[in-house]
Amino acid sequence: MGGDYTVVGSRARRLDGPEKVTGKAVYLDDMQFKGMLHGAILQSPHAHARIKSIDTSAAEALPGVKAVLTAGNVPDTKYGVSPARYDENILAIDRVRYVGDEVAAVAAVDLETAHQALELIKVEYEPLPFVLDIDQATAEGAPQLHQEYLGNLTAEVHQEFGEVARGFAESDLIRTDTFVNKRQDGGFIEPPRSVAVHDLSGNLTLYSSTQVPHYVQRTIAMLTGLSVGKVRVVKPYVGGGFGPKASASPCDILSSLLSMKTGRPVKIAMSREQVFLHCRARHQFKHVMKTGYTKDGIIKALEHTCYLEGGAYSSFGIATVYYAGSLLAAPYRLPHMKYDGYRVYTNKPACGAQRGHGGVAARACFEQQMDLVAEELGMDPIELRLKNIMETGDVSCNDLSMSSLGMKECLEAVQGGSDWNAKKGKLPPGKGIGMAAGFFVSGAGYPIYRSETFHCTVTIKVQEDGGTVLVKTAAAEIGQGSDTTMAMIAAEAIGIPLEAVRLVSGDTDYGIDLGAYSSRTTLMTGHATREAGEQVKEMILTALAGELGVERERLDIKDGVVEIKGEAVDFGPLRTKYLKEHRGWGGMPSGDKLTFTEAARMAYLKLGTIVGTGKYKPPVLGGKFKGAAVGTSPAYGCSAQVAEVTVDLETGQVTVDNITDAHDCGQAINLTSVEAQMEGSVSMGLGEAMFEEVKFDDQGRVLNPSLGEYHIPTVLDMPRMRCIVVESGEPNGPFGAKEVGEGAIMPTIPAILNAVHDATGVTITELPITPERVLMALKQKKRDE
Numbered sequence: 190m191g192g193d194y195t196v197v198g199s200r201a202r203r204l205d206g207p208e209k210v211t212g213k214a215v216y217l218d219d220m221q222f223k224g225m226l227h228g229a230i231l232q233s234p235h236a237h238a239r240i241k242s243i244d245t246s247a248a249e250a251l252p253g254v255k256a257v258l259t260a261g262n263v264p265d266t267k268y269g270v271s272p273a274r275y276d277e278n279i280l281a282i283d284r285v286r287y288v289g290d291e292v293a294a295v296a297a298v299d300l301e302t303a304h305q306a307l308e309l310i311k312v313e314y315e316p317l318p319f320v321l322d323i324d325q326a327t328a329e330g331a332p333q334l335h336q337e338y339l340g341n342l343t344a345e346v347h348q349e350f351g352e353v354a355r356g357f358a359e360s361d362l363i364r365t366d367t368f369v370n371k372r373q374d375g376g377f378i379e380p381p382r383s384v385a386v387h388d389l390s391g392n393l394t395l396y397s398s399t400q401v402p403h404y405v406q407r408t409i410a411m412l413t414g415l416s417v418g419k420v421r422v423v424k425p426y427v428g429g430g431f432g433p434k435a436s437a438s439p440c441d442i443l444s445s446l447l448s449m450k451t452g453r454p455v456k457i458a459m460s461r462e463q464v465f466l467h468c469r470a471r472h473q474f475k476h477v478m479k480t481g482y483t484k485d486g487i488i489k490a491l492e493h494t495c496y497l498e499g500g501a502y503s504s505f506g507i508a509t510v511y512y513a514g515s516l517l518a519a520p521y522r523l524p525h526m527k528y529d530g531y532r533v534y535t536n537k538p539a540c541g542a543q544r545g546h547g548g549v550a551a552r553a554c555f556e557q558q559m560d561l562v563a564e565e566l567g568m569d570p571i572e573l574r575l576k577n578i579m580e581t582g583d584v585s586c587n588d589l590s591m592s593s594l595g596m597k598e599c600l601e602a603v604q605g606g607s608d609w610n611a612k613k614g615k616l617p618p619g620k621g622i623g624m625a626a627g628f629f630v631s632g633a634g635y636p637i638y639r640s641e642t643f644h645c646t647v648t649i650k651v652q653e654d655g656g657t658v659l660v661k662t663a664a665a666e667i668g669q670g671s672d673t674t675m676a677m678i679a680a681e682a683i684g685i686p687l688e689a690v691r692l693v694s695g696d697t698d699y700g701i702d703l704g705a706y707s708s709r710t711t712l713m714t715g716h717a718t719r720e721a722g723e724q725v726k727e728m729i730l731t732a733l734a735g736e737l738g739v740e741r742e743r744l745d746i747k748d749g750v751v752e753i754k755g756e757a758v759d760f761g762p763l764r765t766k767y768l769k770e771h772r773g774w775g776g777m778p779s780g781d782k783l784t785f786t787e788a789a790r791m792a793y794l795k796l797g798t799i800v801g802t803g804k805y806k807p808p809v810l811g812g813k814f815k816g817a818a819v820g821t822s823p824a825y826g827c828s829a830q831v832a833e834v835t836v837d838l839e840t841g842q843v844t845v846d847n848i849t850d851a852h853d854c855g856q857a858i859n860l861t862s863v864e865a866q867m868e869g870s871v872s873m874g875l876g877e878a879m880f881e882e883v884k885f886d887d888q889g890r891v892l893n894p895s896l897g898e899y900h901i902p903t904v905l906d907m908p909r910m911r912c913i914v915v916e917s918g919e920p921n922g923p924f925g926a927k928e929v930g931e932g933a934i935m936p937t938i939p940a941i942l943n944a945v946h947d948a949t950g951v952t953i954t955e956l957p958i959t960p961e962r963v964l965m966a967l968k969q970k971k972r973d974e
Contacts, residue, residue: 192856195748196681197924200861203673204692205426205666214426217382217398218458225384226255228447228457229303230439231293231310232466233285236536236889237319237332240283240292240312247309248295253302256450257310258294263446266412270404270436270541272638274343274503276335279412279442284317286334286501287536288889289466291439296447296455319536321889323475323496326533334501334534343499344507346514346530346816350586356490356525360481364562368478368554369955370938371882372498373471374464375543376873376901379428381467382458383440385448393449394421397441400430400665401704404637406697408437409445424695430667431873432543433469435706436504465883465894468538472509473498474550482562486573490525493517495551497532497540504541506532508637508819512547515820517555518585520596520628520827521577526586536889542706544873545629545934553956556625556939561952569613570624570943571604578626581917588812592824593927595853595917596626599829602851602913607831613947619836621948627828627935631855631919631928632709634810634821643804644709646700647717649679649725651799655790658683658725660692663702664714669930670862671710675718677858678923682722684746685785708928711858712824713805715923720803728799729785732792736763751783763791823921826932828852830871832908832940836948841964843945845875845908848937852912855919855927864912866929871910874937876902880957 192198208214245257260282267275281292293310297303320326320334326341334341357363384396393415399405402422410417427434440457447455459467479492495513499506514528545552563573578596579585603624604610612622636642648661660679666672676690693699702714726746733751734741743754760783767787768777778784792799811821833847850867857863880900884892893899918925938956946952951966 192924194681194924196677196687197858198856198860201673201677201687201859203670204676205672216379216426216428217384217396220384220396220425222384222386222454225454225456226296226298226447226451227300227303228294228296228444228455229300229307230291230443230457231307233281233288233290233292235285235314235316236288236321237317238285238314239317240281240285241315242313243293244311245293248306251302251306251309253298254295254306255298255453256296256447257306258443258446259292264412264414268408268412269503270505270637271503271507274507277502279446287538289463289538290501294443294447296451319889321535321537321885323498323533326535334536338534341534343503343532343534344510346510346528348514348587348814348816349527351525353490353492353525353527357481359483360489361484362562362565363479363481364558365477365479366554366558366561367954368476368550368557370474370550370553370877371956372473372540373543373877373881374883374899375431375433375470376876377429377431377434380459380461380464381434381438381440382456383438383444384454384456385444386454387448387452392419392421393445394423395441395445396423396425398427398434399424399441400434400667400706401436402663402665402695402697403701403703405437405441409441412442413445413449422697424665427667430705432546432706433541435542435704436469439467461896462894465891466538468500469504469541471543472540474513476551476554478554478558480558480562482566484566486566486568486576488521488523488577491517491523492527495530497530498535499532500535500537500539502539504539505546506540509542509547511816511819513551515587516548516628517551518587519589519591519825520579520594520626521574522579522583523586537885544870545931546707548629549877549934549938552627552935553938553942556936557942557952560623560943560946571600571609574600574626587820588817589820589825592921593855593917593919594825594827595915596827598915598917599827599851599853600626602915603829603831603849606851606911606913607833607847607849609831616947619838619948621836621944621946622831622833623940623943623945623947624829624831625936625939625943627932629826629928629932629935630707630820630822631712631824631826631922632822633707634807634823635818636703643701643806645702645714645717645805647714647721647803648700649721649801651725651729651789651793653793653798655786655793657689657691658685660690660718661699662692662694662714662718663697663699664694664710665702665705666694667705669705669866670859671705671714674711674858674862675714678715678718679722681924682719683726685749689749689785708826708931711926711928712922715926716805717803719923721801724801724803725799728796728801729788729792732795733788736791736795746785746788749785751785751788763787824855824919824927826853826928828933828936830936830940832944834941834944834948836945836963838949838967841960841967843879843958843963845879845941847909849911850913850933851915852929852933853915853917854929855922856916856925857914858924858926860914863914863929867912867933868910870931870933871937872902872907874934875906875941878938878941878956878958880959882957
């Protein structure tokens with residue numbers, strides 16, 4: 190544990206733990222309101238079709254139906270994630286662009302009636318030609334999904350840093366490799382759902398299982414025409430997010446419009462199948478990387494091309510295509526880098542952001558290729574990485590600044606922790622060991638919309654009795670432990686025990702917070718929380734210094750008591766006042782230390798309610814080139830992993846036996862939560878590596894839209910794990926802290942791939958690593974030999 194801390198760096202019980210494990214936590218599905226209606230959404234059965242007519246008369250006439258919405262009676266305002274690519278309508282106006290596109294919505298007295306009404310809506314479609322993959326979408330004469338984005342390109346990126354041609358000229362070894370992943374689902378346990386309540390004063394309160402209350406608030410205000418101040422978004426307990434819940438969902442938008450139309454609360458919940466149809470999860474990427482090295486193993490140049498299959502709408506795609514290139518500029522010194530990225534529209538559900546946004550497949554390709562280079566050079570893979578790693582103070586070729594970077598420590602930690610030197614190259618056939626490194630942002634440097642807004646604000650109110658403080662933050666606790674982290678930061682900043690902190694969160698009425706995405710909350714909301722806590726502490730100690738007649742500099746608060754430097758001070762009169770106010774009470778303060786409770790009560794009596802406010806937005810970051818904002822961050826996390834596998838050489842079945850994981854989080858706030866995030870990242874990475882794939886038929890229909898058919902890891906799939914927490918001390922983070930939520934997934938896939946190569950001698954360049962794929966590669970290897 191770095192620093193002289195009493196709360197930060199400890200193992201704290203999560204604030205939300207008791208309610209979750211006892212079943213008392215209130216999720217969206219538990220919420221009921223008087224007069225509440227139930228909504229349902231009609232979705233397209235076609236991958237691409239023109240809507241010739243819609244007849245809702247039978248649905249409207251059905252007893253119990255209170256409202257029916259189509260494109261004809263909702264605003265035609267375009268929306269999306271990035272204002273640069275607003276390409277979605279609330280409901281399809283003239284065309285549907287994928288199986289699942291929203292066509293109509295109803296509100297009825299119960300869900301059964303709502304679904305019955307959907308069946309009565311008659312839609313006449315004219316099927317149109319469609320495209321389901323990158324090659325089809327980019328072919329000459331291909332059907333165009335959006336006329337304003339020709340060639341079915343959401344966005345394309347062309348960047349060059351340094352002199353790539355010169356870099357390759359200085360290289361002794363040049364390799365070109367290709368890597369393909371598959372579409373992945375978020376796999377959260379709770380599907381998206383919402384309840385909207387439009388009251389008689391014209392205010393709209395939306396309860397949403399979202400990661401981003403602030404962005405949802407803005408989208409709802411834009412689409413309904415209400416002012417932002419009239420829209421309140423409340424996030425109750427959420428059953429996971431992982432990225433696909435990082436924008437306004439059809440549930441949010443349509444429940445709001447239906448509530449405004451009916452004047453009654455409206456609940457809409459997605460089924461699991463609808464989760465797959467809506468998607469907004471991991472893109473399919475195709476990466477081609479050409480990299481040059483010297484014979485001594487120094488990286489000289491990278492030429493990288495990436496195609497993203499993104500589905501029918503942009504969602505986060507304009508950012509994703511940039512992230513796929515920008516995050517490769519570190520954590521290795523790379524003087525020359527060229528990147529060409531293409532995000533392609535197809536007639537499938539739209540892809541968006543998912544844990545490790547944009548960087549997971551790119552990192553897998555780069556780290557897999559790095560191991561193949563090490564093999565050609567006769568060099569240990571860890572040695573090759575150590576030769577090339579960046580250090581604190583370095584700046585990448587695309588202007589990403591390493592204010593702290595414990596990459597060397599992570600590599601050395603997994604090398605020792607896995608007993609790498611005793612195993613690498615010494616295991617029997619079918620047993621393999623592999624490693625990889627990773628790198629990710631600690632919060633996006635800029636908001637999604639162009640603004641100088643603060644990224645978060647926090648308020649801390651000292652309760653008037655002086656015994657506790659109340660932290661108010663709009664941050665989104667979605668299971669990652671941010672509520673506990675903010676409470677711990679507040680406690681450390683003020684100097685009180687964690688038990689003296691209450692916290693409420695996830696409500697836009699509490700302030701501004703951009704949400705739980707890009708691994709931003711610990712650093713950014715943590716900054717605002719610390720500032721608010723320190724302000725509270727200063728107000729109390731300044732008032733106390735005046736009351737005691739001592740210099741402010743002599744006073745501090747630690748572990749709930751006031752520390753007074755120098756000669757003793759008589760605080761007897763102050764204590765007497767406090768005791769008189771609480772005559773007959775138990776547990777009153779005694780002894781030779783003045784308590785925080787007494788000091789805070791005195792400050793209230795002198796000043797009134799004590800309230801501290803904190804705020805945070807990053808300084809100006811990054812370069813001036815087009816797209817420079819994507820990839821910028823006030824800090825970067827890094828990680829390394831070693832995977833050990835067993836491969837059945839007769840069947841191709843791969844079993845991941847052990848993972849040794851080291852992550853530089855700057856400074857652990859809650860050590861247990863840091864380890865939990867590391868383990869969760871490995872679980873998601875392992876799933877994507879081993880078996881996760883959203884499959885489609887030749888008509889664009891999802892073939893496996895359930896968690897019975899789409900396999901996510903369970904406890905039975907998980908390897909033995911050893912988590913090693915590295916603390917580099919981030920100067921831009923609260924108490925030195927930075928990210929762990931997403932960066933820890935980066936090394937998992939390539940570490941497993943490299944271990945499989947070590948066990949078999951074959952290189953798997955397409956995910957998932959199914960037994961069939963491994964067996965085919967083994968047979969091809971035999972034929973080649």
